Amino acid sequence: MMWSYAFFLLFALLTLGSAFLLLSLRKTLHAVFAAMGAFLGLAALYFLLGAEFVAAVQILVYAGAVTILAAFGVMLSRHREEGRTTTGEILGLVSALSFFLLVAAFLWKARFPLLGAPGEGFVRLHDIGELAFDPAYGLAVVLGGLLLALALIGAVLVAREDEP
Structure with missing residues (x-):
């Protein structure tokens, strides 16, 4: 067996295992970290398929930003863990199995045609990186970071229990 198949199988099992944990864990924060494992497994699969840019976006946006946002949402909210009903679990399992x-x-x-090499209009990851780190976009990146920092400070102030 070739190494690429072995790595594909490994990352596919990691992704499926993390997704199963996401659905089966009772604590919400633990489920958020299981979702991060599924996102990272998908990024590894994208990388194996030769889509390095999609893998990088998957890591930055989903495994990074969405996971952190969900973790902040769980930690800053006042919620109680509730047990799930057995009827809902059975219905969810039947729905997921029938969809699968x-x-x-x-x-x-389905019959999928084999794809050839990319054409002349193919954009490399290096070209996207040079465009993304162009000094012309420096101010926009700094302002975006400032906006995110202000949003985080506002979320902490809203979540505080005592008055300032």
């Missing part, structure tokens, strides 16, 4: 079987049946019957 439907997608598997579609993929089994």
